[in-house]
Amino acid sequence: MDAPDGFPGEHELRQLLDEVLPAGWAASVASGDEEATLAMRETLDNPTIVATLGRAGWVAPQYGTAFGGRGLSRSDAQAALGLLQDWHVPHVPRGSGLPLAAPTIDQWASDDTKRRLLPPLLSGEERWCQLFSEPGAGSDMASLATTAVRDGDEWVVNGQKVWTTFGHESEMAMLIARTDPDQPKHKGITYFGLDMRSPGVEVRQLVNMAGQVEFNEVFLSDVRIPDLLRISPVGEGWAAAMTTLGAERFALSGPKCKKRKSSDEILGGKPLDEVRAAAVGNGASQRPSTRDALVQDHIRGRLLALTSGRARAQAAAGRRGGAEGSITKIAKAMTNQTLQETAMETLGPASVAWDPADGDAAEWSTQFLRTRANSIEGGTSEIQRNIVGERVLGLPREPDPFKGQAWRDVPRS
Ligand SMILES: Cc1cc2nc3c(=O)[nH]c(=O)nc-3n(C[C@H](O)[C@H](O)[C@H](O)COP(=O)(O)OP(=O)(O)OC[C@H]3O[C@@H](n4cnc5c(N)ncnc54)[C@H](O)[C@@H]3O)c2cc1C
Numbered sequence: 001m002d003a004p005d006g007f008p009g010e011h012e013l014r015q016l017l018d019e020v021l022p023a024g025w026a027a028s029v030a031s032g033d034e035e036a037t038l039a040m041r042e043t044l045d046n047p048t049i050v051a052t053l054g055r056a057g058w059v060a061p062q063y064g065t066a067f068g069g070r071g072l073s074r075s076d077a078q079a080a081l082g083l084l085q086d087w088h089v090p091h092v093p094r095g096s097g098l099p100l101a102a103p104t105i106d107q108w109a110s111d112d113t114k115r116r117l118l119p120p121l122l123s124g125e126e127r128w129c130q131l132f133s134e135p136g137a138g139s140d141m142a143s144l145a146t147t148a149v150r151d152g153d154e155w156v157v158n159g160q161k162v163w164t165t166f167g168h169e170s171e172m173a174m175l176i177a178r179t180d181p182d183q184p185k186h187k188g189i190t191y192f193g194l195d196m197r198s199p200g201v202e203v204r205q206l207v208n209m210a211g212q213v214e215f216n217e218v219f220l221s222d223v224r225i226p227d228l229l230r231i232s233p234v235g236e237g238w239a240a241a242m243t244t245l246g247a248e249r250f251a252l253s254g255p256k257c258k259k260r261k262s263s264d265e266i267l268g269g270k271p272l273d274e275v276r277a278a279a280v281g282n283g284a285s286q287r288p289s290t291r292d293a294l295v296q297d298h299i300r301g302r303l304l305a306l307t308s309g310r311a312r313a314q315a316a317a318g319r320r321g322g323a324e325g326s327i328t329k330i331a332k333a334m335t336n337q338t339l340q341e342t343a344m345e346t347l348g349p350a351s352v353a354w355d356p357a358d359g360d361a362a363e364w365s366t367q368f369l370r371t372r373a374n375s376i377e378g379g380t381s382e383i384q385r386n387i388v389g390e391r392v393l394g395l396p397r398e399p400d401p402f403k404g405q406a407w408r409d410v411p412r413s
Contacts, residue, residue, distance in 0.1 A: 007076035010083070013058055017089060020049050029087055037088045046090040047124055053091050054123030058084065060102060066111070068119035078316065093124030095166050099251040100244050101128045101174050101193075108191065108240045109231045116228055117193050121172070129170035130248075131161040131194065131218055132241065136412055138163075139383050141176075142185040142238060143412060146220060148177035148192065155179075155192065155230070157200075157223040165377075167203050167216035170196050174244060175225075176237045181408040188407060189237035193229040200224070210268075210369035245379060249325030250315065252378045253308055253332045267377075268370030269336045272297055275343045284346040293342040300335045307331065323391040326384040333374035333381055340368040 018026075022044070028037045053059055054068065062077035063069025072080060084091045092098055098121070105117050120126040137144040146159025157177055167173070173194040180188030196203070200223035205213045232240035252267065276294055279285040285294070311324040344351040347364060354361030375381040389395040402410045 007079040008072060009061075009070060010080070012056075013080060013083065016052065016056055016058070017087060020052050021087075021089065025087075034088075041088055041090065044090060047094075049090050050093050050124040053084070053089070054093065054119075054125075057122075059091055059093065059098065059122040059124075060118075063102075063106065063118060063122070067106075067114045068122040074316075074318065093122070093127065095127035095170055096130050096174070096248075097121040097124075097126070097128035097172070100130060100247050101172070103247050104174065104191070104240055104243045105193070105231055107243050108233075108236075113193070113228055113231060117172070117231075126171040127166065127169060128172045128174060129164050129167045129196070130244070131164055131167075131173045131175040132244075133163045134160060135162050139380060141241070142189070143407070143410070144176060144178060144189070145412070146175075146177045147181070148179050148190060148225070150179070150227075151224075153227050155190075155225045155227065157192075157194070157220045157225060159220050161218040161220070162215075163377075164203070164216045164218050165214055167196070167218050168205050168213070172196060173218075174231075176241050178407065179234055179237075182406045183235065184404055185402075185407045185410060186238045188235055189241070190230060190234050191232035191237035191240040192225050193231055194223065194225055195229070198223050198225070208370070208373070210366045212366070212370070246325055248378045249329045249384070250311070252374075253311065253325055253328035267332070267336055267374050268367050269340050269374075270343050270364060270367050272301055272339060275339060275346060278343070279346045282346070282348075282350075284348070290342070290346055293345065297335070297339045297342055300331075300338065304328065304331050304335050323387055326379075326387040327392070329378065330375075330381045330384045330388070336371050336374050340371045344368055 022040070025037070025040065028040055050059065057063075057065065057068060057070035058080060060068065060077075061070040061072040061080045062074060063071075065071050070077075070080075081091075102118065102121055105114055105121075109117065117126075121128060131146075132141055132144075134144050134146060144159075146157065146161065148155040148157045155177075157175070159177065161175075164173070173196050175192045175194040176189050177192065178188055179190040182188065194201070200221045202219040202221070204217045204219070206215055206217060208214055272294075275297070276285070279290055279294060284290045307324075308328050311328055314324065343364060350361065351365055351368070386398060390397055
């Protein structure tokens, strides 16, 4: 695996991979047999490999060395991550830490806070969830009612959050809370890192309609957060939350990618090749309507891949995700949901009544049901359309009769 360094530390990274990957891995990758390599990947101890790579700075090599990275330039970091991807090496910690929390911390937090939060995030030792939505504040997130009141070097937090994906298996959370109720709703909000193991944090699991435990309610009672864990300046939490939501739209927009954790693993749904194989297998592909649906699914998938590719190229060139993320998020939700409808049509009666002995059969309807959430999670498709209307088409902003009024004076349901 020796090679001259194409990016700083490449030799060291290759040596590390030799140490952490099982014997035979290199030969499998070299043979070009992707399926064999991916099958081998199933047997790996992913958290240990991610922790090893994270501690050595290879999970986000673009961050500074004091913050868990290697201080590489954007292009060198991309080359390093490209190598991990080409080698099918697991290097993405579970949860929303890497895609959502890390860019927010990187952009907004002080160096001391970055030093505390980023290294364990990048090594996967602290997994992150997102405490934004509340029972009375979803699309209108800025009306949130969870409060954080300063007490010396700490903040005392009270309130309730909901829909917290992976809240039951996260050590840390991105929390936005109201720190000044006398400001208009977008202003008096501050963004914190919350240790989910703190006294006063109660996580209650919810079961979704597909029968999966994925998200939770989180109750916060007199939870104390050291000021060191404050990510945004006081009162600037809304702008910091926009960094997270921009990154989230981007993460929920991409096409399927087998090589690493992809949006489809989050969004659910059967891939097109499996739906097509099922249609050929049971003869549904002989029906003109099913053939037509499969062709449309193929075209939509290609269009989405090209549009997402363009958005990713812009991001790689240093442009942060903006309204493009809203466009691809709407398209991804629509494409995925329509494909799962084709899957149900393909299966016919077997989509609702299956042989219990057939372990795979229930999975089709589970995946179909899971994808109904795609047009809600990460901001609904209606809200994304509002963003596109306002920021891309230049339409008038949504009227807000309470604009400029103190949050405490605005009526809430
Ligand atoms: C699977 C899943 C995972 C999630 N994970 C997380 C998480 O980890 N952390 C987190 O904080 N949140 C999470 N959410 C919450 C998600 O962000 C919210 O559900 C979403 O923002 C919508 O809020 P709401 O459910 O309160 O619906 P509401 O805001 O009450 O909306 C109800 C309906 O009204 C429409 N609507 C509302 N306002 C407008 C408007 N101005 N213009 C047009 N239409 C409008 C909406 O589009 C929707 O159809 C998750 C949701 C799901 C489904």
